[in-house]
Amino acid sequence: MEAVEAYIEKNRDRFLTELIEFLRIPSVSADPAHKEDVQRAAEATKQYLLQAGVTQVNVHETAGHPIVMGSHVLAKDYPTVVVYGHYDVQPPDPLELWDSPPFEPLIKKTKIHPDGAIFARGSCDDKGQLFMHVKAFESLMQAGELRCNVKFLFEGEEEVGSDNLEIFCRTHKDELACDTVLISDTAILDNNTPSITTGLRGLSYVEVEVTGPNKDLHSGVFGGAVANPVNVLAQMIASLHDEKKRITIPGFYDKVLELSSEERAEMNKAPYDEASYMNELNVADLMGEEGYTTLERTAIRPTLDVNGIWGGYTGEGAKTVLPSKAFAKISMRLVPNQDPDEITELFSKHFKKIAPSSVQVKVTPHHGGKPAVTPTDSAEYAAAAKAMNKTFGKDPIPARGGGSIPIVSLFEDVLGVKSVLMGFGLDSDDIHSPNEHFGLYNFYQGIRTIPYFYHYYAGEND
Ligand code: BES
Ligand code: MN
Ligand code: MN
Numbered sequence: 222m223e224a225v226e227a228y229i230e231k232n233r234d235r236f237l238t239e240l241i242e243f244l245r246i247p248s249v250s251a252d253p254a255h256k257e258d259v260q261r262a263a264e265a266t267k268q269y270l271l272q273a274g275v276t277q278v279n280v281h282e283t284a285g286h287p288i289v290m291g292s293h294v295l296a297k298d299y300p301t302v303v304v305y306g307h308y309d310v311q312p313p314d315p316l317e318l319w320d321s322p323p324f325e326p327l328i329k330k331t332k333i334h335p336d337g338a339i340f341a342r343g344s345c346d347d348k349g350q351l352f353m354h355v356k357a358f359e360s361l362m363q364a365g366e367l368r369c370n371v372k373f374l375f376e377g378e379e380e381v382g383s384d385n386l387e388i389f390c391r392t393h394k395d396e397l398a399c400d401t402v403l404i405s406d407t408a409i410l411d412n413n414t415p416s417i418t419t420g421l422r423g424l425s426y427v428e429v430e431v432t433g434p435n436k437d438l439h440s441g442v443f444g445g446a447v448a449n450p451v452n453v454l455a456q457m458i459a460s461l462h463d464e465k466k467r468i469t470i471p472g473f474y475d476k477v478l479e480l481s482s483e484e485r486a487e488m489n490k491a492p493y494d495e496a497s498y499m500n501e502l503n504v505a506d507l508m509g510e511e512g513y514t515t516l517e518r519t520a521i522r523p524t525l526d527v528n529g530i531w532g533g534y535t536g537e538g539a540k541t542v543l544p545s546k547a548f549a550k551i552s553m554r555l556v557p558n559q560d561p562d563e564i565t566e567l568f569s570k571h572f573k574k575i576a577p578s579s580v581q582v583k584v585t586p587h588h589g590g591k592p593a594v595t596p597t598d599s600a601e602y603a604a605a606a607k608a609m610n611k612t613f614g615k616d617p618i619p620a621r622g623g624g625s626i627p628i629v630s631l632f633e634d635v636l637g638v639k640s641v642l643m644g645f646g647l648d649s650d651d652i653h654s655p656n657e658h659f660g661l662y663n664f665y666q667g668i669r670t671i672p673y674f675y676h677y678y679a680g681e682n683d
Pocket of ligand 1: 346347379380381407408424622
């Protein structure tokens with residue numbers, strides 16, 4: 222493995238230069254105006270894979286954005302790893318809050334990243350982490366050290382629900398046959414505390430529309446007599462949590478898997494400093510479900526959040542109006558064993574039930590996803606833990622993640638395999654936010670660690 226390390230050392234500047242080029246492509250999957258850019262990112266991903274030495278690479282067109290699949294099958298008796306990642310990124314808005322343009326990558330030092338971090342949309346989520354895999358593979362190939370079959374599966378629709386990847390997995394089940402799936406799309410606890418994500422929350426996402434009168438009205442002439450849908454929506458949303466910050470939807474918690482007090486004590490051993498947590502976010506206090514710690518609230522407990530709310534007059538100055546309609550987008554993060562379709566149904570029923578008869582309510586479900594848990598007693602977990610120990614000098618901590626990657630549970634259902642969530646970002650890297658960044662230390666740690674994963678997974682001991 223010295224040859225692998227030496228290759229990485231020798232090529233580190235080029236790896237970064239190439240990543241910068243990749244990050245320049247604004248592959249925003251949610252925005253139709255960027256459709257061609259997403260396509261361009263797929264083509265670029267294909268070229269990087271070919272350049273890394275992957276024998277067979279195809280860009281599969283779908284009803285949405287393309288799926289890039291690379292296949293490098295060496296021997297029947299080698300273990301087979303599917304590497305999943307996504308080359309699409311979140312929209313960069315609000316643009317005015319970025320200190321440098323989101324698609325003009327810039328390297329800057331920060332308190333947490335003294336060696337520098339690369340600032341760009343997608344740097345951490347997930348183009349930078351996907352790129353680590355390409356470069357780790359290239360390094361293994363150049364050193365002649367690869368003893369696994371590797372199949373790369375890179376999609377362009379993760380941030381919009383992975384609808385077409387789901388279809389693709391079902392129709393290409395045989396081509397995707399593997400022993401495990403390796404994913405770097407999560408975080409470590411901090412740069413001195415490696416961790417492996419052992420669970421992800423699921424997601425139920427709905428849009429609600431509340432309609433009052435059939436047109437916008439003069440708020441002086443009609444206000445006080447006709448229901449104002451914005452007032453009503455605000456009240457309905459407020460009622461979805463009780464004073465203990467528990468969700469009031471009947472049946473919502475019925476299937477929630479409660480952890481034992483031992484498991485809870487174990488997970489609360491992870492490093493967490495409340496004062497600096499609040500300080501980083503500039504909040505004077507925290508808020509969440511009574512009886513649970515921050516680490517629990519963001520990992521093993523379900524939540525309900527309004528992601529956006531609008532209606533009525535929001536332009537310059539004041540316009541007196543009683544609006545006809547009000548809207549909100551609401552997400553619920555789910556934990557094992559909650560089912561997204563069931564939860565969406567419970568929400569929908571409850572939301573209609575609590576609406577006063579003076580308004581009409583419409584609930585439209587968006588994409589969702591099932592929660593996932595991954596084992597710590599598997600061969601792949603052992604290989605990942607050993608690899609991280611090698612490069613960080615200590616064993617990783619198993620930790621649940623609060624975000625969602627719905628495709629993980631699908632891999633389980635369709636391919637019949639568990640995933641290893643070995644990510645290298647940090648929760649403070651501002652993914653989905655302005656000024657997203659990825660530490661150079663993290664980028665290179667990823668490139669160094671991934672080859673050891675293959676090494677140990679193939680059965681090597683040191
Ligand atoms: N990489 C994230 C998920 C993530 C982030 C997991 C941090 C664990 C820690 C992924 O790209 C993402 O943002 N997923 C979406 C869900 C999707 C259905 C839009 C999410 O979690 O909101
Ligand atoms: Mn991601
Ligand atoms: Mn994301």
